Amino acid sequence: MTEIYYQKGKGLPQNDEQISKTARKRQMNELQDLGGILVDLSKERLAQIPMSEDLRDAIKEYKRLSANEARRRQMQYIGKIMRNEEIGPIQEKIDQFQGSSAAETAKLHLIERLRNQLIEKDDAITMFLEKYPHADVQQIRTLVRNTRKEFELKKPPKSFRELFQAIKLVLENQIVSDDQHDGEFDDED
Known part of the structure; x- marks a missing residue:
């Protein structure tokens, strides 16, 4: 998806006369495209996105409609409402859901590197457990052993995937644990 070029993610620039009609039309289409992504989200994910109640209601109405022409008009209305929305936080949350944020990608690469190290080197397990004592x-150890057997026997990578999920859970618990410790130290100040 192309980047929406609003200054600091806030609606259209104040002076619409400075923008050509083509650029304005392109911006409206981009807002409608972003609205299209929003209407495809589940209720749970939609609830996590920061937006006005008007936009939330318009999306609910879109989902209720079944006629193509009515949906097309509603999508235009969603695009119109989005002109007054802060686009930055919405786009950021969607990127996070789609896994395209740089931090999420870096985290996945770290998990893959850790998994490969655990499989390849015996001492990597000890180093991993020292770094993540929880x-x-x-x-x-069981998942690493089973993954190595899978590779030897050329079996489907069930344990390989489970090891990835286990490492991911360990890292997520580490972040939560660090956040809790940070909060504890803040209270003492």
């Missing part, structure tokens, strides 16, 4: 030692 990890389930038994589970990690």
Whole structure:
């Protein structure tokens, strides 16, 4: 999806006369495209996106409609409402859902590197457990052993995938644990 070029993610520039009609039309189409992504989201994900109640109601109405022409008009209305929305936070949350944010991608690459190290080197398990002491030692060792067997026997990568998920969970728990410790230290000040 192309970037929406609004200054600091806030609606259209104040002076519409400075923008050509073509550029304005392109911006409206981009807003409608973003609205199209929003209407395809589940209720749970939609609830996490920061937006006005007007936009939320318009999206609910779109989902209720079944006629193509009515949906097309409603999508135009959603695009119109989005002119007054802060686009930046909405786009950021959608990128996060789609896994295209740089932080999410970096986290996935870290998990893959850790998994590969655990599989390739025996001492990597010890180093991993030193760095993440809250990890389930038994589970990690078992998954590494099973993954190595899968590779030897050329079996489907079930344990390989489970190891990825286990590492991901360990990292997420580490972040939560760090956040809780940060909060504890803040209270003491």
